[in-house]
Amino acid sequence: MACKRLLALTTSALALPGVGGIAIADTPPADRVLSYRVSNYQEDDLAASALLAGSAERYDIDIHQLRFSSAIGSDYSIALESSYESMSGASPWYTIQAVNGETQVAMSGATIYEKRQDVTASLRRYFSAGNLGVSFTVSDENDYKANSAAVDGSYTFANQATTLSAGIAHSDDTLTPTDAEKFNRILGAEKTTTSAFVSVTQILNQFSIFQTGISSARAAGFLTDPYKLADRRPERRDQFTWTSSWRRYFRDQRAAFHADYRLYDDDFGVRSHTLEFALHKTLRRSLTVVPNVRLYRQTAAEFFTPATDFVQAQPFNSSDYRLSDYDAVSAGLRLNYTIGDYTLMLSGERYQTTGTSAPALIDFTRLTAGLDFSF
């Protein structure tokens, strides 16, 4: 492990105005960090006017996350991560066009209780001009299992002002829907996703960084939602994403402004734009506040139908609100407070959608509390 004293001096020196412009050689994180996060994600109840049948109570999810990372020797780091989710609530089953022309949603009748857990292990090797990492994830739910692996690396050059990153990932998923025979669902199905990304980060000067990247993914297999009635989707989905971000540090204000844009496009016909702004403001040496706002807009998939197509005249159709055209706005606030080796984190986010064709669009509130311990 690199000398702690030197790292402390380096970290502090890089905060000096005019010194931070130059990055240092890639080294593993010096501290061992143990982090815990607990989040509550609560979807708003479905509006009574849009409810056709079932429960208006939508998902309420509690998420616990535990993460440990540590350097091993001077060239390696490992991280172990685990999360546990417990969810309850009802989900949209099908939609119909009501007599008055409005679409209404039939929800799954009873409240669903689900548990999901996953574990990720990753190893990273650091070189003088970059790093290379591998990770494996196992995710387990009673009706959904996924195994995935990823490799990624980055290389820094041009006076350490430019970083090139790339990675590939693959996931093998198995679905075994519950109550399959009772509701005439598929008994079991497979799905795979393979993706790759490449990005470049450029330090423009000591106050600004720009990053841009593209990624591509192909999902193949059973991409239909087995819990929705008469849902039928193609067996392949090719996805493309372009991201750009810009970071600007304002020395006198002790604040950093982040602006991010993301373009997503797939061959289902969904195209989306995401624009996000955040301000990382240091109030005191130990206290940071991060307000952020995110704007989202997407077009509908070609086979999206506001009301479930029971006749199935078309080869594909889905009334899944996630495939409809809609806009979303979310705003959040995060606080980080450091006392010695401990950092306390609190955040809240409110997400709201507007759209005309899908009545089941969600609005949600997410609250998170966390504690990091460095040692």
Add this chain to the structure above:
Amino acid sequence: MKDLTPGLFEVVFGAMGTRCSVSIFAADMAAARKLAQLVIDDVGRLEAKYSRYLDTSFLSRINHVAQAGGEIEVDAETASLLDYANTCYEQSEGLFDVTSGLLRRAWNFQPEGQTAVPDATAIQALLERVGWHHVDWRAPRLRFPLAGMELDFGGIVKEYAADRAVSLLREAGAPHALINLGGDLCVTGPRADGSSWSIAIQNPESDAPIDTLHLASGALATSGSYARCIEIEGLKYSHLLNPRTGMPVQGPLSVSVVADHCVIAGSVATLAMLKGREARQVLDDTGLAYLLVHDSLKITRSAAFA
């Protein structure tokens, strides 16, 4: 010896009480001067702001408050320097202390300025007002609950100025330049032909070169007692004072350290000097390249120093 390589221009100036120079590969002298002026202006700005000899400096304003007791709000640059000073204090177990300058009142490091070891009670009286832990630093407010203290950024600001010079020259499009602020050296990159800069390290006693360092990136800083030391009754006393005992540090004659940034090289060199006999252990722990001249004039080089 003067480097007469074509295209290499040296601009010499005086600042921060020392000889400074900028060596730049440029189209002509006018272009080199224009680039060097960026450094000269910034070093001048920092000197005007942080000199403890100038009554008009911001440091003097801080010291007026420190003298009387009270608090003062500081700007972002000063705040980051105070944060850095705080890190130096923490990482040196209290040896690298920006409040220790007060002890110089008991010692006179001018040649022949001191003929006897100061009185123990005089040192004790000063020691009561030395110690970063007495200062309440919560950015942007600096509070001195104890009156009669003094702050100085010796060992930090000159090195910081050298690092800023690197950023300024790089931004202005001078990737082949060497900045030398009285022995604190930084390069913006290799020489124009891609080769390293050769830097002579002097013998503390005779000024004769004892080693040549080849630097293509990063910085070199030297902390040495030979530049300003006094001799009392046959014993040599360094100008570096231990903030706990008030006595000069006994140990190496000089320490030269190579790091990515001059401010780090300078802090590590100063810290090693302050550690006295443990200097070598401290240097080895950092993994940085160094050259250590012991008081016996024996030289220890780290593996990476070449």
